[in-house]
Amino acid sequence: MKIEHAYTIVTSPGRNFVTLKIVTDEGTYGIGDATLNGREMAVVAYLDEHVIPALIGRDPQRIEDIWHYLYRGAYWRRGPVTMSAIAAVDMALWDIKSKLAGMPLYQLLGGKSRERVMVYGHATGRDIDSCLEEVARHVDEGYKAVRVQAGVPGIASIYGVAKKDGEPYEPADADLPAEHVWSTSKYLNHVPKLFAAVRERFGDDLHILHDVHHRLTPIEAARLGKEVEPYHLFWLEDCVPAENQEAFGLIRQHTTTPLAVGEVFNSLYDAKALIENQWIDYIRATLTHAGGITHVRRIADLAGLYHVRTGFHGPTDLSPVCLGSAIHFDTWVPNFGIQEYMPHTSATDEVFPHDYRFEDGHFIVGETPGHGVDIDEELAKQYPYKRASLPVNRLEDGTLWHW
Ligand SMILES: O=C(O)[C@H](O)[C@@H](O)[C@H](O)[C@H](O)CO
Ligand SMILES: [Mg+2]
Structure with a gap:
């Protein structure tokens, strides 16, 4: 079995969400969440430009190997953007594996x-x-x-x-x-x-x-x-x-x-x-x-x-x-x-x-086999991305403080 294609879906039904969909050559698919509030498009770029091209053709059942391939292989380890992108792949692959097993993920x-x-x-x-x-x-x-x-x-x-x-x-x-x-x-x-x-x-x-x-x-x-x-x-x-x-x-x-x-x-x-x-x-x-x-x-x-x-x-x-x-x-x-x-x-x-x-x-x-969550892609298209930022916080004298 191989990963045939994968793509990101950005939708904003009230707020922004980034979803990764991975599809196998046998037709099974899985989805993962890659939403990093206020920095959504950074994760989309990381996935589209660097992760998805390297996933095509891999065996989706090798979750552990793919995880280390993306983590160690990037050389630049950790960080919220990288780890959210890896997380989305991982969640989608667990979804696929559970669907293949015909079991809910917790099993x-x-x-x-x-x-x-x-x-x-x-x-x-x-x-x-x-x-x-x-x-x-x-x-x-x-x-x-x-x-x-x-x-x-x-x-x-x-x-x-x-x-x-x-x-x-x-x-x-x-x-x-x-x-x-x-x-x-x-x-x-x-x-x-x-x-x-x-x-x-x-x-x-x-x-x-x-x-x-x-x-x-x-x-x-x-x-x-x-x-x-x-x-x-x-x-x-x-x-x-x-x-x-x-x-x-x-x-x-x-x-x-x-x-x-x-x-x-x-x-x-x-x-x-x-x-x-x-x-x-x-x-x-x-x-x-x-x-x-x-x-x-x-x-x-x-x-x-x-x-x-x-x-x-x-x-x-x-x-x-x-x-x-x-x-x-x-x-x-x-x-x-x-x-x-x-x-x-x-x-x-x-x-x-x-x-x-x-x-x-x-x-x-x-x-339901998998993690039990799906995405309605047609409906998602009705809610285009809209930039939204988290606030900053200052002390009463103007010093930038923790948020
Ligand atoms: O405990 C919480 O739920 C949080 O603190 C959130 O409200 C965060 O501020 C938010 O997720 C940032 O994006
Ligand atoms: Mg909190």
């Missing part, structure tokens, strides 16, 4: 470790009260875990909080980056009140999560982790940027609040010290940005040795192809923690028909 990985996959939803509000209303809506919809983000008095607009209450937030909201102004002291003084209010209204059983989006220094993160211990967070996410992995060692010395990181990671090497030193509790590297199923499986296996569990990134800017594949992975992986879930728009769901389903705060994996 090829080793079968079910659980019946269903717990997810967390997003509650955001311009202030604490409106955020609590959103938490209530999620609880009514069955969610067992909710990420809470609220506006902070004195900060005009803030990452992760929707412009309008009741709507999802969209990080890539402008043609060129919008500028936000950030104040660490205002945030740190305010945010513990949010968790106190959630616990008071919803009791102890609801899992609450929070994303700091890389905005603190290690000692500030330590202070936050320590102050919120009474509210028993499920996790505190991305409390500092993680290029310096040792920073988490410092935070860890001060707090028992569980720590999650990894949505911008693209390789095991981004997480190696974090995992081996047990500085984190959840690893969030995703299939699309960290080299696909083949590589993320290695990250998860290493993590498992150190009591670190998975908590895949799952924003709307990863396509249903990534989400569907992630649900298979989550159903199999022994050290599963939780799966992030931001529902896609109905236009996106129509472009990407899928067989996973949400029920009572969990995802139930589908039984």
Whole structure:
């Protein structure tokens, strides 16, 4: 069997998605997600110009060999563009292999470790009260875990909080980056009140999560982790940027609040010290940005040795192809923690028909051979690419800060 042709599909049903389709000479095809929010066309160029021509004629069943061919063979290793391109190939090849086997992907990985996959939803509000209303809506919809983000008095607009209450937030909201102004002291003084209010209204059983989006220094993160211990967070996410992995060692010395990181990671090497030193509790590297199923499986296996569990990134800017594949992975992986879930728009769901389903705060994996997600290419054509950028963040004095 040979790869006969492959091509990229860019579609924007509300937001941009990049999909790679690989077709074999026997007619079986697989699709993979290659969406890198705000940098979509860089991955398209990498795939079209460098990867696809080198795939033609190869045996699609040699997933491992093709992975190393693309990783080692490029000489220029790692990086989000390279690893998203490799991930898309990998996801498409696993899709093909599972279709050839006539099995859903989770069976090829080793079968079910659980019946269903717990997810967390997003509650955001311009202030604490409106955020609590959103938490209530999620609880009514069955969610067992909710990420809470609220506006902070004195900060005009803030990452992760929707412009309008009741709507999802969209990080890539402008043609060129919008500028936000950030104040660490205002945030740190305010945010513990949010968790106190959630616990008071919803009791102890609801899992609450929070994303700091890389905005603190290690000692500030330590202070936050320590102050919120009474509210028993499920996790505190991305409390500092993680290029310096040792920073988490410092935070860890001060707090028992569980720590999650990894949505911008693209390789095991981004997480190696974090995992081996047990500085984190959840690893969030995703299939699309960290080299696909083949590589993320290695990250998860290493993590498992150190009591670190998975908590895949799952924003709307990863396509249903990534989400569907992630649900298979989550159903199999022994050290599963939780799966992030931001529902896609109905236009996106129509472009990407899928067989996973949400029920009572969990995802139930589908039984279709493959990863269970397809693309309607005719419909996809109706939504042309539109450049969209993530914002930048500045301190009140104008200093460019972490986003
Ligand atoms: O935890 C999350 O879901 C994230 O932080 C996202 O909202 C990212 O900011 C986005 O995926 C960037 O493209
Ligand atoms: Mg995040």
